[in-house]
Amino acid sequence: MHEMGIVLHLAKTLDETAEENKLSKIGRVTLQVGEVSGIMTDLFTDAWDYFKKKHPMLEECTLELETIPAVTWCDNCKKTYETVKYGKTCPHCGSGETWLLQGNECIIKEIEAE
DSSP states (O other): OHHHHHHHHHHHHHHHHHHHTTOSOEEEEEEEEETTSOOOHHHHHHHHHHHHTTOGGGTTOEEEEEEEOOEEEETTTOOEEEHHHHTTSOTTTOOOOEEEEESOOEEEEEEEEO
């Protein structure tokens, strides 16, 4: 389960942010997760809930997840479309000359802290 690895990386980043800003406690983290990032949000939430109990800085921290929709760009017709619905083939022109524009990210959007 790579979700635990991502939780550990997130916790390390939050620890560094807390140290840099002299924070004593983090109350909430909002994380944006791409629709095709490969992160299983239910497993990620479970891993977060397990890990935070063992990490004093995050013990009472709430995790909020926001989904970033996957959008693909077609180089042929210069249009965008929903990646999950249509895959790699452009629904507008049938081209396979496409690339993912957004939707595979994992971004810390906001941190609430004391």
